[in-house]
Amino acid sequence: MARLERIAYPAALVLLLLAPVYLGAYNLALLGRFLAMGILAMGIALVWGHAGILPLGQGLFFGLGAYGIAMHLKLVALAPGEIPDFMQWNGLDALPWLWVPFKSGVIALVGALVVPSALAVALGWLLFRRRVGGVYFAIITQAMVLAATTFIISQQPYTGGFNGLTDFSSAFGFSLIDQRTQVGLYVVTVLLLALLFFTARWLLSTQFGKLLRAIRDGENRVRFLGYDPAPYKVAIFAVGALMAAIAGLLFTLNIGVISPAMIGVVPSIEMVVWVAVGGRESLSGAVLGTLLVNFGKDKVSSSFPDLWLYLIGAMFVLVVTVLPEGLAGIARLLTSEPREESRKTLVVPVILPADEPAKNSKSRSA
């Protein structure tokens, strides 16, 4: 009954939009934050679940979006001619050229979205064109996020270093201290989430979406049908990066701080776990997984810090071994018999640069 689905999604949307009515300020802020991360998680579901590309560096795109808007917020809080305080403490006396364009809110917004997407296109183009995929790609994205974090920390006079950027007062004329701004931001987050959710669903229903899954399951087959898979992969990787950047932007506006600790190797891989918990192919699962893991962390980690770390580790192992379809899989098990045509496993074939399954590789030395 598609009718029920037609009720469920609007109902969820209304429930979320009414949250300011029934949630306290703190929990509303929390929910807004996690829903913003849900946007990023949907991006991972697209890239990983549907295109079979495991991104271990989404934190970088998240961070670029976040830093883009944070730089602007840092500048609008200043009197004319002043420079951000951390620059003074680092011995700078003029605003670095890189910062100058961010005085304009429009440029900052556009930059916060375009720069990460462009970087994703560049990286994807460099790697997918050379048929670097699978674990190779995953590891390179991880190394990339590590290098980026190290770089941001080392460029303290220009980036705020390890402390990151914080202490914002207003954004686009709205005071960030005002609770109404926070509610407005929350509503914007929910609406953006909904918009991107339906856009992503549409994207998956197009031929493009089918080809993504086709490339995931048989890249060579698709290639031998006359398609060049690289642009498809680059495109979806860029979409994932854009969604991460949007999340970073909203997140920073919401919480008022961005620092390298939020975009490193560990946060980046944790983002994948949210999606794994929700079900890697399911967009709504990705959002729910994000909410569940983050609320869980918020509630559990303070009372049982040790337990939490075991829990998150076990989650990685269990979700991958027993529940490759995550929450979405549980939902299916609980509600109905497995579909006749549902796949037994979610085996994503090894896509090595040579495009040969690993077991067929022929190098002589072991």
Place this chain on the structure above:
Amino acid sequence: MSDSLLQIDNVTVSFQGFKALDSVSFSLAPGSMRTIIGPNGAGKSTLMDTIIGRVRPVSGRILYKGSDITRLPEYEVVRRGICRKFQTPGILPTLTVEENIIVAAKRHRAWFKALRTHITAAECDRVEEILDLIVLREKRRMLAAHLAHGAKQWLEIGMVVASDAELLLLDEPAAGMTHQEREKTANLIKRLIGRCAFVVIDHDMDFVEQLNAPVSVLHMGRILCEGTIDEVRSNSQVKSVYLGRSLEAEADYAQA
């Protein structure tokens, strides 16, 4: 250059000094068929890999419709009208039968042109036609992963045909099939002759005989002899290559 659709000139492929193909040459006219047989390791699959651009020859060249395609990337070769069917079924398991054919039949393969949910009327007709041709109309909504082995092979042949290629490379299209399935496959291929040209490789003599096309025997990367199936069968060189075993026995071995 010439009237031939595909022309292979002195192609040599080497893997770490081992010559998988050694100065192989042949040509193929539009709409015709050539079958290639040979024992395991003779270089049959490598030949297909080379034509399609997956393996680069160390010397020699491959002309298609008179232009050199030796060093083009695979998808570029495919876009010019050569399509290949793999030995193990190369279908897209997570798409339905119908979607498999749609993916193959699409005219525009750039990603931004794929951003629509519907296909053109012409593509739609094409899909219907192929579904009839491979007799999988009733199973069009089934996930390809759940087809029986034979049906997967036919689906892949359907996909190859749908891609509107003028030259189809079929790599052991009847591998692992039952006797009835083989016959069905052979009939399917024969129906397609004239519509496009074929290179078929197999080591099943009976199957090759059913196709009724000129045969080349490949051994140790070289073309040993060419001719009709009967000529090849009676060739003493061919017999000695098979180490004294009769070709029938070889065929049985392949079926086992």
Place this chain on the structure above:
Amino acid sequence: MNDKSRGALIIIGISVLIVLLISRVRAQDSTVKVGVLHSLTGTMAISEVTVKNATMLAIDQINAAGGVNGKQIVPIVEDGASEPAIFAQKAQKLVQEDKVVTVFGGWTSASRKAMLPVFERFHGLLWYPVQFEGNECSPDIMYSGAQPNQQILPALDWAKQKGYTRYFLLGSDYVFPRTANLILKKHIIHDGLTVVDEEYVPLGGTDFSAIVNKIQAAKPDIIFNTLNGDSNVSFFKQMAAAGLPPAKLPVMSFSIAEPEAKAMGPSIVEGSFAAWNYFQSLDDPASKKFVAAYKSRFGQDSVVDDPMAHGYLDVYVWAAAAEKARSFDIDKVRKAAVTLGWKDVVMGKTKFASNQSLYQTAYVGELQPDGQFRILWNSSAPIFPEPYDPLTFPGKKCLIH
């Protein structure tokens, strides 16, 4: 019903569950709630858990002695998870949800910087226990950790007295070392001495081969070391392997205290120097009581250090201020805190100055084989805290009260 719609039902169900979970009813009582916000997980947990322990010890002692203003203190412990954003989030929770009257916590400057806007926005009060780089002045934070002029510069004074002229500055790549070294450089050059080189290693870095090489080439008299955590072990080991143990080339460390020395095995850092405002070996009755109480609660082989002493001190000062103000009102407590006068809570005579930072004495210690520091030198009197170093950042002043 198809799977999609069933899935959607489940989704609604889970959403409702989450909503219920987060809007649970809170109980009210007549006690007074304070927040304790440290990293219990992540890279900073190593250090911050011990400060949390010291804070909890002080709370329990005060409760056992009758509480504050007749109320028992109820600590609400939250985990900052070594992530600034989580610190901001939890600070918001403590102030907004739990309505705590004050918060003790933080270690890294990153976490403090992230919490600062939260405390300013929602009007809370944070007691910050760790030495830091200064350059901050917020009415909503009580800075009990040392300012640069109470730890780093006294160490430089000591080194000058010892006749060292060539300084090598080495640190982990983050804010405190970079700012500390910026200030140090100004003073070293101002005093006519030489900075031979300045090097940074990423946080947690363990490869010092190139840096040892550069140290050998630069031939300093002393190394001023602001490395953090595990990097120290690697650094000292690799120096010793290259034939440069602290006995041969002195090292003055600003982030090695008793627990780090104990963990590293005193043998490799033996003879190195450290500058702090508190050492466990301090000959002070209040300190001895603190050490004994800590050991009896957390094990006889546990050690205490400077940030722990500050975490302990903060609770006592807050309690005294609240008693003096006869209120838990943040502004009244702040005002009372800076007018309490001299007290010996744990580290000798201290008091909060009107800029909400702590007057305290500086000490230089030398590490002994038993993992304790022998105090070699101390500033003649408690030093007035200067959040902005006058030489490096002229014209900056911190005026709160």
Place this chain on the structure above:
Amino acid sequence: MTEFALLTGQAFNGISLASILLLVALGLALSFGLMGVINMAHGELLMIGGYLTYMMLQVLPHGIGYLFGMVAAFAGTGIFGAILEMTLIRRLYGRPLDTLLATWGVSLIMQQGARSIFGPIGDEVTAPKWLTGSLNVSSGALMGLSLPVVRMFIILLSAAVFGLIVFIILRTRVGLLVQAVHQDRDMAEALGINTRRVDLAVFALGSAVAGLTGSALALIAPVTPTVGQNYIVYAFLVVILGGLGSLLGTLFAALLVGIFSAGCQIFTGVSTSDVLLLLFVIAFIQFRPRGIITISSRSLEGS
């Protein structure tokens, strides 16, 4: 100290770093080459090796104790690796990305386990007397150069381990089986080789080498619950640069990364050199996407 001595010292440091990276990457390369598995918990295997050495030194006298520590680290971590392979890795065969995630989970659990058992602060392994000190050059063009004995020991150790593994692969029966499985798993299976056992043996060997490495690293760095994290990303880069689990490629890649880093650090700080290293790897992949050592192979069927 002369300029020349500084450069020589950096060259030595590059080789020293390379030897460490080689040791860390060898085990990874083995299992990656054979099974296509990237083991994110590899760093924690180093940690186990370090803690085993530490524990041995608690009960045995120094000097000889360290040797026993190395043996314990090798054997103990090997056994742990075998258990890990049998309980988890094996179930995920053919799903390399899932293995990556699952082993990351394992690494989190192992880190937390170490924290619970040994405490969050690192433990100290003191180098035995015969590994302390350094060779110092006090005159001539290399005046001021000082080569720590412990680093030379690690270089020798990595050479020995590398030699041993090459010997095992090329000259022993087990190695022959490994080669067979590596070249064509299906064919090897058809020939009656128990590929599961070969996988297990290789994974255990790789783990054992990681344990030994952890033991060696304890000489120059502390043993902490997170010690593995410091090396693991670089080790992955080495494996990627080296080519599909090729041993020789891993050797070259380790040398390349080690010398590149040490070279960069003459001119820049450590942070910048890390960033340059990654850019270098991406640039390198543009030219050799399959790594340093690739063997043009006959592409097999299938997509």
